[in-house]
Amino acid sequence: MSQIAVKNKMQLGQLLLARGIVTAEQIEKALAEQKAKGHRKLLGELLVEMGYCTENQIASALAEAYGVPYAQVGPKICDAKMLDILPREFLEEHIVLPLFKVRNVLTVAVSEPTDVFLIDEIKRISGCKVQVVCATARDIRATVHTYLPAANVFVIDDIIDDEGLEDFTLIEKYTADIDNLEEIAGQSPVVKLVNYLLVNGVRENASDIHIEPDDKKLRVRYRVDGKLYERMRPPYQMHPAIVSRIKIMAKLDIAQQHPAQDGDIHILLEGRPIDLQVSVMPGSFGEKVVIKIVDPQKVLFNFESLGFTYENLRQFRKVIQSASGMILVTGPSGSGKNTTLYAALSELNSEEANICTIEDPVRCNIAGINQFQISHQDADFGFSTALRSLLRQDPNIIMVGEIRDKATANIAVQAALSGRLVLSALHTNDAPGAVKRLLELDVAPYLVGASLIAVLAQRLVRKICPNCKTEYEPSADIKRTVEKLGGEVARFYRGVGCKKCRNTGYAGRIAVHELFVPNEEIMEVINERADLRELRDKALQNGMVSLELDGIEKVKAGIVSIEEVLRTIQGSQTQ
Numbered sequence: 001m002s003q004i005a006v007k008n009k010m011q012l013g014q015l016l017l018a019r020g021i022v023t024a025e026q027i028e029k030a031l032a033e034q035k036a037k038g039h040r041k042l043l044g045e046l047l048v049e050m051g052y053c054t055e056n057q058i059a060s061a062l063a064e065a066y067g068v069p070y071a072q073v074g075p076k077i078c079d080a081k082m083l084d085i086l087p088r089e090f091l092e093e094h095i096v097l098p099l100f101k102v103r104n105v106l107t108v109a110v111s112e113p114t115d116v117f118l119i120d121e122i123k124r125i126s127g128c129k130v131q132v133v134c135a136t137a138r139d140i141r142a143t144v145h146t147y148l149p150a151a152n153v154f155v156i157d158d159i160i161d162d163e164g165l166e167d168f169t170l171i172e173k174y175t176a177d178i179d180n181l182e183e184i185a186g187q188s189p190v191v192k193l194v195n196y197l198l199v200n201g202v203r204e205n206a207s208d209i210h211i212e213p214d215d216k217k218l219r220v221r222y223r224v225d226g227k228l229y230e231r232m233r234p235p236y237q238m239h240p241a242i243v244s245r246i247k248i249m250a251k252l253d254i255a256q257q258h259p260a261q262d263g264d265i266h267i268l269l270e271g272r273p274i275d276l277q278v279s280v281m282p283g284s285f286g287e288k289v290v291i292k293i294v295d296p297q298k299v300l301f302n303f304e305s306l307g308f309t310y311e312n313l314r315q316f317r318k319v320i321q322s323a324s325g326m327i328l329v330t331g332p333s334g335s336g337k338n339t340t341l342y343a344a345l346s347e348l349n350s351e352e353a354n355i356c357t358i359e360d361p362v363r364c365n366i367a368g369i370n371q372f373q374i375s376h377q378d379a380d381f382g383f384s385t386a387l388r389s390l391l392r393q394d395p396n397i398i399m400v401g402e403i404r405d406k407a408t409a410n411i412a413v414q415a416a417l418s419g420r421l422v423l424s425a426l427h428t429n430d431a432p433g434a435v436k437r438l439l440e441l442d443v444a445p446y447l448v449g450a451s452l453i454a455v456l457a458q459r460l461v462r463k464i465c466p467n468c469k470t471e472y473e474p475s476a477d478i479k480r481t482v483e484k485l486g487g488e489v490a491r492f493y494r495g496v497g498c499k500k501c502r503n504t505g506y507a508g509r510i511a512v513h514e515l516f517v518p519n520e521e522i523m524e525v526i527n528e529r530a531d532l533r534e535l536r537d538k539a540l541q542n543g544m545v546s547l548e549l550d551g552i553e554k555v556k557a558g559i560v561s562i563e564e565v566l567r568t569i570q571g572s573q574t575q
Helices: 003-018 024-037 042-048 055-065 080-082 088-094 115-127 137-151 179-184 189-201 235-249 310-320 336-350 383-393 406-417 433-440 445-449 478-482 520-527 532-541 548-554 562-573
Strands: 096-102 105-110 130-136 167-171 208-214 216-226 227-232 260-270 272-283 288-295 325-330 355-359 370-373 397-400 423-427 450-462 469-474 491-494 506-518
Touching: 003 024, 003 055, 003 137, 024 042, 024 288, 042 532, 055 130, 055 325, 055 445, 080 096, 088 096, 088 115, 088 137, 088 450, 096 115, 096 137, 105 115, 105 137, 115 130, 115 235, 130 137, 167 469, 179 272, 179 423, 189 208, 189 227, 189 235, 189 260, 208 235, 216 235, 216 506, 235 272, 310 325, 310 336, 310 450, 310 506, 325 336, 325 406, 325 433, 336 355, 336 397, 336 450, 355 383, 355 469, 370 383, 383 397, 397 406, 406 423, 406 445, 423 433, 423 478, 433 445, 433 532, 445 450, 445 520, 450 491, 450 548, 548 562
Parallel strands: 105 130, 325 423, 325 450, 355 370, 355 397, 397 423
Antiparallel strands: 096 105, 167 260, 208 216, 208 288, 216 227, 260 272, 272 288, 450 506, 469 491
């Protein structure tokens, strides 16, 4: 270990102790961890990972130790043109942010002011004198990623050499008349860029790709684990060609730019089929494209992978084996309702049963199940019309993608009462709320009570990244909230952020559930048109476990953080 590193440890530890940020025992634990596991990380990094202090406290202490200013940097105090002074790879590798230049003095934010060799290298590359300020690595990375795509020249060759593009193949071929726009869209750089966006989206486990034009700007964002992240900023001039290329692949009309259009792209990537659902809609600055990725390898339609507790899974498996009745899965958009419905159909799938679905759109094909998509072009073939026609197909089990209107709701209830098992999705905040929603859709109370055998409400919460999972002590307010909900947690965990999780602290998602199975007592309450609060209280008295408590069980297991559970569930229930 170098003398500089030793000096850094001593000074940092003494400063943190003097400020009352950490204790001597915590420093000893961090040093022991570093020695035992052979970490190359600095003491400050380990103290943050172990939850003893924050990055801001470390940066402030280092700045004081080395007599440099401390700054909370962000896009507003950074001149984007300055990022061109240093190479892109240098900025990302060394966590450096050029802020501004006055005459020949370049002010640079660094996370490690102790690294004199780095400062010398910045002087050599920039040809400027260097003034250093200290900032957190998190703030520097966030600012660099905000400006880097726009501040650097976008070179198409930088992306087309990525490994794996040779494994990308369109399954369906097409022919069309070549006009100027289509000819541009078919040129190699545009084709390779679009292929790269699709391949990279799949590899980064994105559920959606957003291509969004703004005033003289174009950005590409990926939705990963429910959150959108900016991935690239291609030149704005490429927007029409990119959109046209995607339209060609999805067999849409490239000559039409004002009506919204929907289509599908089927590709082979690394030997496996992947479906891409394309939506194009005109906006103020041009057409926005959203591509939904359906990767059969990543979508596992089995209950074990969906996060059910033992008791909820036992009860839900029991109710889906019913010969008739209606089962609803509820929650806001993006809560995984369709995945749960597909998992139920996959479990019920057999040669003896005629299983049929009506969907908008068909999100994934399941062998052995008859799946039908409603038509937006034909107003007479919506959910209600399709459901009437489907009843003549002698189905045993019916899945209706979503109950949206009075006609569909009443036909679905009648189908459930006539000896068929009906599964569907509904937009409500909790499980008992499905009863209120059906009543609002003019389904008679006695029909709701007679047909409804179960409602499963769910949310998707982000899982803690196992690579940077750290025990910590939450605030007193959060502890009081847990106690108020009736939960009990001995140890709390969260992710502090690492390269594997893109510094988010999260990796993947899991569902939390609320299973409502009406009994005779609850059916009487439904027939009396009880309000939602009374119905919910009665369900809890009869053993229903709330979404919050199911989430707290996953907090106890160290799978999710309590902040994520409260944010996801309480946030969606106030909408």
